Amino acid sequence: MPLPTMNPLRPSLAVAMLALLTALPAAAQYRNADAAIKYRQSAMSLQNNHLGRIFAMVNGQAPFDAKVMNENIEIVSLLNSRVQFAAFIEGSDKGNTRAKPEIWAEKDKFSAAVAKSQDDVNKLVAAGKTGNLDQIKAAAGAVGQSCKACHDAYQKPQ
Numbered sequence: 001m002p003l004p005t006m007n008p009l010r011p012s013l014a015v016a017m018l019a020l021l022t023a024l025p026a027a028a029q030y031r032n033a034d035a036a037i038k039y040r041q042s043a044m045s046l047q048n049n050h051l052g053r054i055f056a057m058v059n060g061q062a063p064f065d066a067k068v069m070n071e072n073i074e075i076v077s078l079l080n081s082r083v084q085f086a087a088f089i090e091g092s093d094k095g096n097t098r099a100k101p102e103i104w105a106e107k108d109k110f111s112a113a114v115a116k117s118q119d120d121v122n123k124l125v126a127a128g129k130t131g132n133l134d135q136i137k138a139a140a141g142a143v144g145q146s147c148k149a150c151h152d153a154y155q156k157p158q
């Protein structure tokens, strides 16, 4: 009996498989919605901590040290660009979370707010590299404002 010949993938099937491959990991990285909620709360907590160290230097409550400043900016940048916003997966609007349903209902607006925050963090990274405290101060202020704008719009009050 001849071996069945493999049909080349139909383009539509290939596209569907690609879509599945790229869509799967986002949800599959978390055991369930609660795990995604905990993950993003952990990221938020770390961002708050490292932003706190940045603001302490910017506001003169801690001595300015460019190396320490850049280490903290680097951590915020990593969390903001790769960690924090990966965890707002479908179905994680319910549970022990202050995330408002608008995050999922107005995805484009939320994505724009996320992009703005990442843009501001990128500017802080650039400012950090200059080592100039005034420039860092201005850029950190903008990051603080975009954090606040997003929380005002998308975080239920405590």
Ligand code: ASC
Pocket: 047, 048, 051, 052, 143, 144, 145, 147, 148, 151
């Ligand atoms: C932080 C933090 C925020 C912002 C915001 C700035 O460090 O956790 O949410 O800065 O408070 O206004």
